[in-house]
Amino acid sequence: MSPKRHLSPDDRAYFGLLCETVFANPFAADRGRLARLLGNDASAPSAELVSQAVEYHRLMPGLDARLGKLAVGGLARLQDFAGEDRALMRRVFLFHCYQRFAERFDPLIARGGSGGLGRGLARELTEALAGCGFEPNEQRRWIALYYQLRRAYFFIDQALVGRSAPMRALRQALWNSVFTADLASYALLLWERLQDFPTLLLGETGTGKGQAAAAIGRSGVIVLNKAGDGFSRPIADGLIATNLSALSEGLIESELFGHRKGAFTGAVEHHEGLFARCDAQGTLFLDEIGDLSLPVQTKLLRLLQERSFSPVGSHEERRFAGRIVAATNRPLAALLGGDGFRLDLFYRLSANIITLPTLRERLDADPAELEELVDALLVRLAGDAAAALRARVLDALRQLPGGYPWPGNVRELEQAVRRIILTGGYAPDPLPQRADQDAWLEAAAAGRLDAPALLGGYCQRLYQRLGTYEAVARVTGFDRRTVKRHCQTA
Numbered sequence: 001m002s003p004k005r006h007l008s009p010d011d012r013a014y015f016g017l018l019c020e021t022v023f024a025n026p027f028a029a030d031r032g033r034l035a036r037l038l039g040n041d042a043s044a045p046s047a048e049l050v051s052q053a054v055e056y057h058r059l060m061p062g063l064d065a066r067l068g069k070l071a072v073g074g075l076a077r078l079q080d081f082a083g084e085d086r087a088l089m090r091r092v093f094l095f096h097c098y099q100r101f102a103e104r105f106d107p108l109i110a111r112g113g114s115g116g117l118g119r120g121l122a123r124e125l126t127e128a129l130a131g132c133g134f135e136p137n138e139q140r141r142w143i144a145l146y147y148q149l150r151r152a153y154f155f156i157d158q159a160l161v162g163r164s165a166p167m168r169a170l171r172q173a174l175w176n177s178v179f180t181a182d183l184a185s186y187a188l189l190l191w192e193r194l195q196d197f198p199t200l201l202l203g204e205t206g207t208g209k210g211q212a213a214a215a216i217g218r219s220g221v222i223v224l225n226k227a228g229d230g231f232s233r234p235i236a237d238g239l240i241a242t243n244l245s246a247l248s249e250g251l252i253e254s255e256l257f258g259h260r261k262g263a264f265t266g267a268v269e270h271h272e273g274l275f276a277r278c279d280a281q282g283t284l285f286l287d288e289i290g291d292l293s294l295p296v297q298t299k300l301l302r303l304l305q306e307r308s309f310s311p312v313g314s315h316e317e318r319r320f321a322g323r324i325v326a327a328t329n330r331p332l333a334a335l336l337g338g339d340g341f342r343l344d345l346f347y348r349l350s351a352n353i354i355t356l357p358t359l360r361e362r363l364d365a366d367p368a369e370l371e372e373l374v375d376a377l378l379v380r381l382a383g384d385a386a387a388a389l390r391a392r393v394l395d396a397l398r399q400l401p402g403g404y405p406w407p408g409n410v411r412e413l414e415q416a417v418r419r420i421i422l423t424g425g426y427a428p429d430p431l432p433q434r435a436d437q438d439a440w441l442e443a444a445a446a447g448r449l450d451a452p453a454l455l456g457g458y459c460q461r462l463y464q465r466l467g468t469y470e471a472v473a474r475v476t477g478f479d480r481r482t483v484k485r486h487c488q489t490a
């Protein structure tokens with residue numbers, strides 16, 4: 001056995017800082033560590049950058065130089081180190097390999113994950129990992145993790161529009177839902193083990209809960225195929241989505257849990273429900289969960305607690321292997337204030353609650369976000385003609401009253417842009433009274449709300465009407481930060 005190498009204190013400190021940086025959430029605001037690693041580099045990281053991962057390539061020359069020095073007498077390998085040094089170098093090698101190959105996954109991601117990895121890339125990746133001393137079974141795992149990281153980079157960072165602070169916080173939360181707050185322990189301990197960590201997405205209508213669920217579902221685990229030259233399934237197959245409010249009460253149970261032939265009139269065939277179709281690497285998105293009836297909530301709670309369910313008309317026990325992402329556009333106070341939603345189901349879903357920012361909050365934090373959204377939308381709607389339409393659309397949007405509250409959020413903005421292209425202008429439609437507002441008022445009148453829910457609901461409603469936290473602060477006598485805090489707890 002070759003004698004073990006010891007890292008110098010300087011290398012140990014450098015590699016330690018590197019791992020702390022690159023295994024942390026790339027959307028977290030702390031950019032100090034990256035700046036320290038880049039040292040006297042003339043162009044320190046830019047503060048306004050949303051994801052610091054886009055700058056990791058700048059770490060490579062320094063890292064290459066250090067690894068080069070360690071490689072005296074042949075490539076440095078994991079087996080050259082022992083104890084804590086080996087654990088540290090494992091992470092360093094993993095990052096180094098990822099950074100070398102990450103961009104080469106992009107064509108595969110652009111093809112939706114079908115068509116294979118390409119023999120060249122599969123072989124090079126395997127050789128690079130083997131060269132660092134990773135065993136064949138570990139190589140397969142890390143290649144799958146690299147693909148997952150690159151997909152997350154694409155679907156969480158690139159595919160969502162908006163660089164404002166609330167959007168950055170959203171990306172940070174989505175990243176944590178996929179990789180936890182510590183990527184290193186996810187990679188080593190929790191990979192393929194997050195099925196029992198549901199996520200609950202809250203947010204007004206049109207804020208992008210469907211998009212957020214898609215970002216989580218498309219960033220999930222997809223393992224290598226047996227031949228090692230591609231992945232086990234297309235990216236889209238990782239997410240099964242259903243809108244519960246679009247299904248009639250009679251259909252929901254059989255859609256979710258499936259049914260046996262003859263279970264009820266019209267059940268002429270066995271039907272495989274969504275829970276049975278969603279495997280251990282899949283995510284099931286249950287949209288509008290706030291609208292579920294109490295009997296179905298009870299069945300869902302059992303499924304979440306025991307991971308088992310029975311199809312309608314059968315006593316057969318089936319196991320649910322996948323992960324749940326649920327969403328509702330009802331404010332928390334209204335959801336929990338009435339009798340319609342089981343508290344125990346809420347707590348079973350509440351380990352990871354993500355609240356999508358409203359368009360008002362986003363524009364409040366960064367007015368330039370409007371142009372960014374319009375640009376992205378125009379490209380989607382008009383392709384090459386987008387630039388020619390831009391000025392017309394933005395001019396018409398500027399005619400809206402200052403602090404217009406965008407009650408329909410990004411979906412409303414999309415319709416506004418379409419309407420401007422068609423008619424030349426946009427006049428918001430008068431809104432009918434919203435059902436969740438009624439529920440909140442009803443809960444308040446019945447004395448079922450505690451003080452935070454009461455204040456939160458009140459501030460949120462004022463905010464919807466007045467459009468800015470400052471305006472709400474003037475009415476309520478709170479300062480702006482307190483108003484914002486109350487709005488976010490609602």
Ligand SMILES: Nc1ncnc2c1ncn2[C@@H]1O[C@H](COP(=O)(O)OP(=O)(O)OP(=O)(O)O)[C@@H](O)[C@H]1O
Pocket residue numbers: 159160161162203204205206207208209210211212287328329410411414
């Ligand atoms: N951050 C965003 N960037 C780009 N487009 C967005 C963003 N958020 C939402 N959208 C767009 O807004 C529309 C509504 O989004 P989505 O259906 O995900 O909203 P939702 O919150 O699920 O709404 P609801 O509660 O009514 O179902 C979609 O067309 C989506 O593409």
